[in-house]
Amino acid sequence: MTAQLARKQMRTVWADTVVESLDTDPRLVVLTADISSWFFWDAKKEHPDRVLNFGIREQAMIDIAGGFALTGMRPVVHTYAPFLIERPFEQIKIGLAHQNVGAVLVSVGASYDDPSWGRTHQAPGDVALLDTLPGWTVHVPGHEDEVAPLLHQAIASDERVYVRLSERANSEAVPVSDGFTVLRRGGAGVVIAVGPVLDEVLAATSTMDVTVLYASTIRPFDHAGLRAAVGAARPDVVLVEPYLRGTSAFEVSEALADVPHRLRTFGTWRDREARVYGTAEEHDRLFGLDAAGLAESITGFLG
Amino acid sequence: MQMTEETLRGLFARMVGDEKHGWAAASTLHAIWVLYERVLNVSPENIDDPDRDRFYLSKGHGPMAYYAVLAAKGFLAPEALDTWRKWDSPLGMHPDHNLAPGVEISSGSLGHGLPLGVGTALALRAQGRSARVVVLMGDGEFDEGSNHETMAIAGRLGLDRLTAVVIDNKSASLGWPGGIAGRFEAEGWHASTVDGRDHDALYRAFTGESGGRPRVVVAEILPVEEGSAA
Numbered sequence A: 001m002t003a004q005l006a007r008k009q010m011r012t013v014w015a016d017t018v019v020e021s022l023d024t025d026p027r028l029v030v031l032t033a034d035i036s037s038w039f040f041w042d043a044k045k046e047h048p049d050r051v052l053n054f055g056i057r058e059q060a061m062i063d064i065a066g067g068f069a070l071t072g073m074r075p076v077v078h079t080y081a082p083f084l085i086e087r088p089f090e091q092i093k094i095g096l097a098h099q100n101v102g103a104v105l106v107s108v109g110a111s112y113d114d115p116s117w118g119r120t121h122q123a124p125g126d127v128a129l130l131d132t133l134p135g136w137t138v139h140v141p142g143h144e145d146e147v148a149p150l151l152h153q154a155i156a157s158d159e160r161v162y163v164r165l166s167e168r169a170n171s172e173a174v175p176v177s178d179g180f181t182v183l184r185r186g187g188a189g190v191v192i193a194v195g196p197v198l199d200e201v202l203a204a205t206s207t208m209d210v211t212v213l214y215a216s217t218i219r220p221f222d223h224a225g226l227r228a229a230v231g232a233a234r235p236d237v238v239l240v241e242p243y244l245r246g247t248s249a250f251e252v253s254e255a256l257a258d259v260p261h262r263l264r265t266f267g268t269w270r271d272r273e274a275r276v277y278g279t280a281e282e283h284d285r286l287f288g289l290d291a292a293g294l295a296e297s298i299t300g301f302l303g
Numbered sequence B: 001m002q003m004t005e006e007t008l009r010g011l012f013a014r015m016v017g018d019e020k021h022g023w024a025a026a027s028t029l030h031a032i033w034v035l036y037e038r039v040l041n042v043s044p045e046n047i048d049d050p051d052r053d054r055f056y057l058s059k060g061h062g063p064m065a066y067y068a069v070l071a072a073k074g075f076l077a078p079e080a081l082d083t084w085r086k087w088d089s090p091l092g093m094h095p096d097h098n099l100a101p102g103v104e105i106s107s108g109s110l111g112h113g114l115p116l117g118v119g120t121a122l123a124l125r126a127q128g129r130s131a132r133v134v135v136l137m138g139d140g141e142f143d144e145g146s147n148h149e150t151m152a153i154a155g156r157l158g159l160d161r162l163t164a165v166v167i168d169n170k171s172a173s174l175g176w177p178g179g180i181a182g183r184f185e186a187e188g189w190h191a192s193t194v195d196g197r198d199h200d201a202l203y204r205a206f207t208g209e210s211g212g213r214p215r216v217v218v219a220e221i222l223p224v225e226e227g228s229a230a
Helices: A010-024 A037-046 A058-069 A081-086 A089-098 A126-130 A144-156 A195-204 A223-231 A249-255 A280-287 A291-302 B005-013 B019-039 B064-072 B113-126 B145-156 B180-186 B199-207
Strands: A028-032 A051-053 A074-080 A103-108 A136-139 A160-164 A181-184 A190-194 A211-215 A217-219 A236-244 A262-268 B054-057 B133-138 B162-168 B190-195 B215-220
Touching: A010 A028, A010 A037, A010 A103, A010 A144, A028 A037, A028 A058, A028 B113, A037 A051, A058 A074, A058 A089, A058 A103, A058 B113, A058 B145, A074 A081, A074 A144, A081 A089, A081 A103, A081 A126, A089 B113, A103 A144, A126 A136, A126 A160, A126 A217, A126 A236, A136 A144, A144 A160, A181 A195, A190 A195, A190 A223, A195 A211, A195 A236, A195 A291, A211 A223, A223 A249, A236 A249, A236 A291, A249 A262, A262 A280, A262 A291, A280 A291, B005 B019, B005 B064, B019 B054, B019 B064, B019 B133, B019 B162, B019 B199, B019 B215, B054 B113, B113 B133, B113 B145, B113 B162, B145 B180, B162 B180, B180 B190, B180 B215, B190 B199, B199 B215
Parallel strands: A028 A051, A028 A074, A074 A103, A103 A160, A136 A160, A190 A211, A190 A236, A236 A262, B054 B133, B133 B162, B162 B215, B190 B215
Antiparallel strands: A136 A217, A181 A211
């Protein structure tokens, strides 16, 4: 994962896309809880009833989104990841899913974009939490240029969509698709990279004879794409995700239910908190998600 | 179907098996009765009209009174009440709007109805509609923090088409010193407290001037004294 310097942040692209869409889509409403509300100060002058900042009231915000959706409107709801998914999780379950209405939830901060803020501002379990509820589409863009097309899809639908933005991004975008994109073909195994871990995965596997799959959309999981890749290589699968380790392991298991295979997963720890501050790059190394760590682990797994 | 006490009691009696919440269901009866009979512009004929008024039962426990009124108004077939809680029934101990005709939200877990109602009221305002949104909750439910987040939002945004009904049967474990109405008033709501069995008082509270503010009607349901007609 590469820190962005002169490039646009994913969050900026998101805000620009939403502001443009407010002008063209009368169903669209954007709801914030202070964080990032400043992106919409000008848009609020044009659309005072469809740009709403509620202050730091995330639980109410999610249910309010459900109330909007009950009338056919399309809420885009945003705040920092732990306060969007973890804090108001029952609102997501009841105010959206149980009402059978949709919304676009857009987070920033990811698992540990800035670990110097500590554990309270980290949400490595967000995708795993949403996996406990049916019907969510989950986008994990790995580059700022992947954000707008994913958002356009999300805004146009009525489904429940989670867009997980990060302050970290790959050096190049991959054209957005519904499933896996094959970036490299090899016979010794299949390595799956989700969103912003791609640069590290490509560097780690640069000398390996493996297939590398990339996804910016991880739910629904591309079962057919994985089966096709495994069919053309040794059925050893490596899953590298920028959040809780093994989050998509059950999907791999489902996709390959009738295919004998081995699976090794990488992500943040499940068995303990990383009770340290520092930088995102230091946390990559801690979790073995840096190129050197991945190279060593994947080589050990594939033999 | 004529909505009389005799009719509603008959419909109510068709649902058996939730004695725990019998009193809770009875406590909501009169407010829901007045709303559907005299206040809300909603009927089986206009239930899909975006300009209809909405009633959100936030306090999903003990929905028998709600179901009885919906049956009396023709949203539900009375026979559906006989199936309450059964495998293929549209009616459960907590309402599901995906199953039950006329039910606008699914509820049961407390503290969701008011923010859902605020979202709908904001949406209707954004769409240029003047429909009312009425949310009914209990005084115990009022404990939930989400209500207090939402109360502040609705007050600041001046949601004058929103009404909250709080059925106050003094069931909040720690009580509300100074009264529930005062909490709403502090957030900019128009508040009134009435006898929750007095239909005319409820009607006046639901329909009087609110001064451009969201409205709360605290409907007190006090124990019925022996020999009273209530």
